[in-house]
Structures are given as C-alpha cells and as structure tokens.
Amino acid sequence: MIYRISWLLCVLLFGHFVSSRLLSAQEPRWQYSAEHLQPFWLSSTVYAEPILFVRDEQSGETRGQLLFSAEKIIAVSDSSGMQIYQQGSDYRLGSDGRSIIVPAGSSIVTKAPGDLRVPAGSQRFRLTHKDGTGEILFGARLEYHNMQTCVTYSMSNNDWPVETPSFDASILPQTINKLKNGNDVSIVLLGDSISSGCNASGWADGAPYQPPFPNLLRQHLQHQYGANVTLENLAVSGKSTPWGLTQIEAVIQHRPDLVIIAFGMNDSAGLSAEAYGKNTARMIAKARELRPQTEFILVATMLGNRDWTLLKHDVFPEFREQLKSLCEPGVALADLTSVWDEFLKRKQDRDLTGNGVNHPNDFGHRVYAQVLASLLVPPNN
Numbered sequence: 001m002i003y004r005i006s007w008l009l010c011v012l013l014f015g016h017f018v019s020s021r022l023l024s025a026q027e028p029r030w031q032y033s034a035e036h037l038q039p040f041w042l043s044s045t046v047y048a049e050p051i052l053f054v055r056d057e058q059s060g061e062t063r064g065q066l067l068f069s070a071e072k073i074i075a076v077s078d079s080s081g082m083q084i085y086q087q088g089s090d091y092r093l094g095s096d097g098r099s100i101i102v103p104a105g106s107s108i109v110t111k112a113p114g115d116l117r118v119p120a121g122s123q124r125f126r127l128t129h130k131d132g133t134g135e136i137l138f139g140a141r142l143e144y145h146n147m148q149t150c151v152t153y154s155m156s157n158n159d160w161p162v163e164t165p166s167f168d169a170s171i172l173p174q175t176i177n178k179l180k181n182g183n184d185v186s187i188v189l190l191g192d193s194i195s196s197g198c199n200a201s202g203w204a205d206g207a208p209y210q211p212p213f214p215n216l217l218r219q220h221l222q223h224q225y226g227a228n229v230t231l232e233n234l235a236v237s238g239k240s241t242p243w244g245l246t247q248i249e250a251v252i253q254h255r256p257d258l259v260i261i262a263f264g265m266n267d268s269a270g271l272s273a274e275a276y277g278k279n280t281a282r283m284i285a286k287a288r289e290l291r292p293q294t295e296f297i298l299v300a301t302m303l304g305n306r307d308w309t310l311l312k313h314d315v316f317p318e319f320r321e322q323l324k325s326l327c328e329p330g331v332a333l334a335d336l337t338s339v340w341d342e343f344l345k346r347k348q349d350r351d352l353t354g355n356g357v358n359h360p361n362d363f364g365h366r367v368y369a370q371v372l373a374s375l376l377v378p379p380n381n
Contacts, residue, residue: 027080027207028080028082028207028208029207029208030210030211032220032223036048037369037370037373038370039370039371039374039379040367040370041158041162041164042379043155043158044154044155044158045152045153045154046066046067046068046151046152046153046155047366048077048081048150048151048362048363049066049067049150050079050150050151050351050352050361050362050363051065051149051151051347051351052111052144052147052148052149052350052351053102053108053109053110053111053149054110054115054350055110055111055112055113057112062101062106062110063094063100063101063102064099064102064149064348064351065099065346065351066098066100066151066153066346067343067346068098068153068156068157068158068160069096069155069156069159070093070151070153070155070156071097071155071156072153072154073091073093073151073153074153075151075152076091076100076151077150078108078109078146079146079148079149079150079208079362080145080146080201080208081150081207082207083107085106085107085108089103089106089107090102090103090106090107090108091106097156098346100151108149109146109147109148109149111147115137116136116137116350117135117136117137118134118135118136118137118138119134119135120134120135122135123135123137123138126310127308127310127357128308128309128310129307129308129309130306130307130308130309131307136305136307138355139353139354139355139356140355141199141206142201144199144350144354144355145206145354145362146206150363160342162339162341162342163335163338164339165332165371165375166374166379167375167376167377167379168375170329171327171329171331171332171375172258172295172297172332172375172376173329174293174295175258175295175376176376178227178257179221179224179225179227180225182226182227183227184227184228184229184230185221185257185258186230186254186255186256186257186258187217187218187229187231187232187258188232188234188251188254188260189231189233189234189235189259189262190234190244190247190261190262191239191244191261191262191263191299192235192236192238192239192240192263192266193236193237193238193358194235194265194301194302194358194360195212195213195260195262195299196212196233196236196237197214197233197235197365198212198237198354198359199355199360199361200212200213200360200361200362201362202215208362210362210365210366211365212365213360213366213368213369213372214231214233214235214260215231216365216366216369217231218231220369220373220377221373221376221377224377224381232254232256235262239263239266240266240267240271241275241276241279241283242279244261244279244280244283245282245286248286248290249290252287252294255291256291256294257294257295258295259294259295259297260299260372261280261283261284261296261297262298262299263276263280263299263301264299264316264319264337265302265358268311268312268315269310269311269312270312272315273321273322276319276322277319277322277325277326280322280323280326281326284296284326284331295330295331295332296330296332297331297332297333297334297372297375298323298326298327298331298332298333298334299323299334299336299368299372300316300323300324300333300334300335300336300337300338301316301336301337302336302337302339302340302360302368303340303344304357304358305356305357305358306344308358311358316337317337320333320335320337320338334368334372336367339367339371340352352364
C-alpha cells in the first residue's frame with residue numbers, strides 16, 4: 001500500500017514537473033531585433049510602449065497616453081508578452097489617437113492611485129512624496145513591470161520635436177573605423193545602478209528577459225557591423241562621479257577603444273553641476289594620460305520621478321550642459337535628459353519607471369541603447 005501511494009505521488013510530481021516545464025517553455029524570451037533598436041524618432045512603429053493604467057477616482061475612467069498618435073494598434077499585451085489583450089473588450093483607442101481607454105471588465109491590469117503609495121517609513125528607502133502624503137511605492141525588481149501594459153502601434157505622425165543624437169563618424173573616428181573594418185572593439189562602461197542594469201526584466205529574471213541597455217548596445221553593434229564587440233560593465237549601484245574618479249585605472253586595464261561614462265542620478269542628491277562637470281573632465285583627462293587614443297561617450301542621465309523630494313530635479317539640465325561643454329572630437333554626448341523631459345510631457349513617470357523613482361523599465365533600457373547606438377551606427381545601416 002505504501003509502495004502504491006509512493007508510486008502515485010511520483011507520477012503526480014513528475015506530471016507537475018513536466019507541466020511546469022511546458023508552461024516555462026511558453027514564456028516569451030528576448031531575441032535580438034534590429035527593428036526594436038532602431039531609434040524611435042526615426043521609426044514609423046513604436047514597439048512595446050508601456051502604460052501603467054490608473055483609475056480616475058472621480059470619473060471611474062481608466063486611460064493612458066501614448067507618446068505619438070497611433071494610426072493602427074498592432075498589439076497590446078502585458079509586460080511579459082504572455083497575455084495578449086483584445087481590442088474592444090479589453091481596450092479601445094480614443095478619438096485623439098493617443099489615448100488608450102480601458103473599459104470595465106477588461107483583463108488589463110489597472111490600479112487605484114493609492115496602490116502606488118505606501119505609509120511613511122514602511123519601506124527600505126525613504127521615498128517621501130512631494131505632497132507629503134506617504135511615500136512612493138518602491139519596486140525592487142518586477143513590481144512596476146508587472147503593473148504595466150505594452151502597446152505596439154504604427155504612428156500617424158512622428159512629431160518628435162527634441163534634437164536627438166545624429167551619426168557623425170568624425171566625432172568617434174577610431175571606434176567607428178574599427179567597427180566598419182570588422183576589427184575587435186573594446187568598450188568599458190562606468191556608471192551607477194541604471195548602467196548596472198537595474199529593473200530590466202532580464203536583470204530581474206522575468207519574462208520577456210530583455211537585457212539591460214549595455215548588452216542591447218553590444219548586440220546591436222555586433223549585428224550591424226559583424227565585428228567582435230566586448231563590453232566590460234564596471235557600473236555599481238549607488239555610485240556617483242567622485243567614485244568614478246577612483247576607477248579609471250581599472251577602466252584602462254581593459255584597453256578600451258571607447259569608454260561610456262554614465263553618472264548623474266546619484267550626483268543630483270548633493271553635488272553641484274560645476275563639481276559634476278569637473279569630475280567628469282578629470283575622468284576623461286586621467287584616462288587619456290593612461291591611454292591617449294581612448295574615445296568617450298558621456299551620458300546625460302534620464303530623469304527621476306519628479307514627485308520624489310530627495311532628487312534635485314533642476315540640476316539635471318545643468319548636468320547635461322556641463323557634459324555638452326566637454327564634447328569635442330573623441331568625446332560625444334548621449335542626451336537622455338532631453339529625451340526624458342519630452343517623455344514626461346507626453347506620459348506619466350509611472351509608465352516609464354522600473355522602480356518607481358529613478359530606474360528605467362524595459363522600454364527605457366531600449367531607448368538608452370537607441371540613443372547610444374545612434375552615435376555609432378549610421379541611420380540607414
């Protein structure tokens with residue numbers, strides 16, 4: 001009798017194991033696509049643009065905004081890509097072409113405003129809301145990812161007004177010549193938690209397992225040029241430019257052709273724009289002393305949640321201007337600050353955030369990769 005029960009238990013457990021493996025095998029897995037890394041400002045299609053739908057407490061209506069007017073909705077899914085939503089029963093496109101409206105009874109995840117707040121002192125980090133009522137909900141891994149919905153659509157009009165990076169082979173000539181000739185290219189990235197990959201779904205081990213922007217950039221360069229590109233990521237969460245100054249010897253040990261310097265989010269809490277600029281200039285100078293042929297891309301960071309009291313939001317444009325002043329042949333600017341400023345005129349921070357305050361989600365990581373790649377890849381390549 002004991003033998004028969006044990007045998008039956010084994011059968012049930014094996015069946016559960018096989019079932020779990022089959023379900024797991026159905027999970028969408030990131031696969032490189034040149035279309036997904038084409039700069040959005042040069043495209044006619046937006047892929048998997050996120051919206052976190054919050055219900056209006058007074059009207060009861062639930063709607064979100066797209067970056068551009070949609071000519072056609074191609075697909076709407078949850079952020080994992082596993083659940084596909086149906087037009088009509090789950091959502092409809094508003095008459096303005098930019099609003100996505102979620103009707104009652106929809107399968108799409110919607111939240112109440114209070115779902116994105118927690119009581120003061122109840123989290124690991126103090127994220128006081130500027131209105132003084134509690135704290136912004138912190139998402140350590142996939143919390144915001146799981147609340148967001150992704151919309152793929154063709155644009156009726158790409159009306160992007162912000163100046164964006166453009167390819168100019170004379171700015172980073174040695175790196176681009178190596179790429180064009182199919183030679184090995186060494187890139188080193190020095191930055192903070194954004195650069196270390198925080199809140200990309202691949203970093204958090206959740207579907208669709210999209211890599212953070214550094215690996216997206218490496219994949220894209222290898223695909224576009226056929227060159228062997230190595231990217232050493234020396235970024236560490238919580239760090240800022242004073243720490244970056246101490247890491248230049250470690251950077252140069254990798255004999256980089258190109259160094260990407262990406263700080264600013266943490267500097268904004270207490271460093272002046274002048275100090276930030278001087279620290280960055282010293283990093284460049286110190287690297288050039290050790291390896292004169294090294295080229296640089298300076299990243300002006302994305303913007304954090306403007307409802308978070310700790311961040312000094314006015315300093316981000318000043319940081320960008322400091323970086324811009326350092327640009328010359330061999331030093332290029334990847335301006336995510338201006339991109340995010342325009343994003344937040346068209347969408348809510350909750351749509352773009354990976355953690356609620358200062359990290360990008362999968363879409364944001366792709367935009368980072370697009371901006372960086374636009375400095376290294378011709379638009380028609």
